Amino acid sequence: MALSKEKIINKLKNKAAVHVYGSIDSTNNEAKRRADTDSGIHIYASAHQTAGRGRRGHDFYSPDGTGLYMTLSLPVKGLADIQHITCAAAVAVCEAIEELSDVEPMIKWVNDIFVNGRKAVGILTELYSKEGNTPSAVIVGIGLNLKTESFPDEIAATAGNIGDIEPESLCARISDRLIEYYGDLGDNSIIEKYTKRNLCIGKEVSFIKDGKEMTATAVGIDSAGGLIVENKGERMTLNSGEISVKIN
Numbered sequence: 001m002a003l004s005k006e007k008i009i010n011k012l013k014n015k016a017a018v019h020v021y022g023s024i025d026s027t028n029n030e031a032k033r034r035a036d037t038d039s040g041i042h043i044y045a046s047a048h049q050t051a052g053r054g055r056r057g058h059d060f061y062s063p064d065g066t067g068l069y070m071t072l073s074l075p076v077k078g079l080a081d082i083q084h085i086t087c088a089a090a091v092a093v094c095e096a097i098e099e100l101s102d103v104e105p106m107i108k109w110v111n112d113i114f115v116n117g118r119k120a121v122g123i124l125t126e127l128y129s130k131e132g133n134t135p136s137a138v139i140v141g142i143g144l145n146l147k148t149e150s151f152p153d154e155i156a157a158t159a160g161n162i163g164d165i166e167p168e169s170l171c172a173r174i175s176d177r178l179i180e181y182y183g184d185l186g187d188n189s190i191i192e193k194y195t196k197r198n199l200c201i202g203k204e205v206s207f208i209k210d211g212k213e214m215t216a217t218a219v220g221i222d223s224a225g226g227l228i229v230e231n232k233g234e235r236m237t238l239n240s241g242e243i244s245v246k247i248n
Contacts, residue, residue, distance in 0.1 A: 003047050003068075004168055011172035014179040016041040016072075023048040023064065027071035028124060028141035035073060035128045035137045041179060045070040045171050052143055053124060060122050061155065066148040068167040071141045072175055074182050076127070082138075083239065084185055086111050086125045087194045087225040089140050092177035093121055094197050099173060100165050106199040109218070109227045109243060114199060118160025120145045138182075142174065188223070195221040199245070205229060206244040209236075218245070 005020040012018070019042065024030055027044040029051070034042070049062030049069045062069050072089075093113055094105045105121070106114045113121035121144045127135040145161040181190055195201065200218040205227075207214055216229035216236075226237040 003045055003171075007166075007168035008043070008045065008172050011169055013172075013176045014041070016043050016175060016179065018042075019044045021046040023050060024069075025049065025051040026053050026141070027069050028053055028126060028139055031071045031073040031137070031139045031141075032126070032128050035139070036130055038073065040075065042073040043070060043171065043175050044073070045167075047167070049143075053141070060124075060143045061148075061152060061159070062143060063148060063150075066161075067146050068144045068170055069142075070144075070171050070174070071139055072178055073128075074138045074140070074179070076135045076138055081185070081224060082125045082127065083110060083225040084190075085138055085140060085182065086123055087221075088181040088185060088190050089123050089125065089142065089174075089178055091190055091193045091197070092174050092181060093123070093142060093144070095177055095193075096170055096173035097162060097165070100169055101163055103162055105162070105197070107194060107197045108245065109198060109200050109221070109238075110225065110240075115160050115162055119155075119158055120160045120162045140178065144170065146170075191221055191223055191225065194225065200227065200243070203245050207238060207241055209238075218243075 003020045008018050024046045030044050046069050048064035052060035052062035090107045097103050097105050111123040112119050124141040126139045128137040129135040148161050151159040205218050216231035219230045220228040226239045228237050
C-alpha cells in the first residue's frame with residue numbers, strides 16, 4: 001500500500017508541505033532531522049516504519065502496507081503545552097475517523113485511541129530544539145492501525161484496527177483538523193470534545209503516584225488536559241504518566 005503524495009496534497013485544505021516515504025525509521029525522527037531546514041508546517045507520512053516510537057520509550061508496531069504513520073511538524077508559538085496539543089491531536093484523529101467511516105473511536109487518556117475496546121492509534125508529541133535552545137517545532141506523531149490484524153504476542157491481546165479507510169484522505173483530514181485546532185488551542189471546545197470521547201471517565205483507574213500504585217475514579221478532564229481523579233472524596237489531577245483502566 002504505497003501512499004500517494006499527490007492525493008494527500010489534493011485533499012488538504014490548509015497549507016502544508018507534504019513528504020511521503022515508502023519506508024522510514026520513524027516519521028517523528030525524520031521531522032526532527034529536518035526541523036532546522038523545514039520551516040512552516042510539514043507533514044511526513046509513510047506506510048511503513050522500521051523503528052516506530054511510542055511514549056516512554058515504547059515501540060510502535062508499524063508493519064508495511066496495513067497502517068498510516070504520520071507526523072505533523074508545527075512552528076512553536078508561545079509556550080507550547082504538549083499535553084494540550086496531544087488532546088487536540090486525539091480529537092482531530094477521532095473526528096477524521098468519524099467523518100470517513102462508521103467507526104466510533106474513543107480516547108484513553110492521554111494519547112491512545114481505542115476502537116471496539118482495543119488500541120488502534122497512538123500519539124507521540126515532542127518538542128524540538130536545536131542543541132538545547134528554545135524549542136522551535138512541535139512534532140506530533142500519529143500511528144494508525146488501519147487494516148493491521150496480526151500483532152506481536154506482547155500486544156496481541158490489546159491491539160486493534162480502525163478498518164479500511166483510504167490513508168491519504170485520513171492523513172489530510174487529520175492534518176487539517178489539527179492545524180486548525182493548533183491555531184486556537186485556547187478554544188474550550190477542544191477539551192469538551194476530548195472529554196466527551198474519553199473512555200476513562202466514570203471508571204476506576206490505576207496509576208503510580210510518588211512511587212506507589214494507587215486506584216481512583218476518573219471524574220473529568222481539566223482545562224489543560226489533565227485527568228481529574230477522585231478517591232474517598234479527595235480529588236487530584238494527573239498531568240503525566242501511564243494509567244490502567246478496565247475497558248469493558
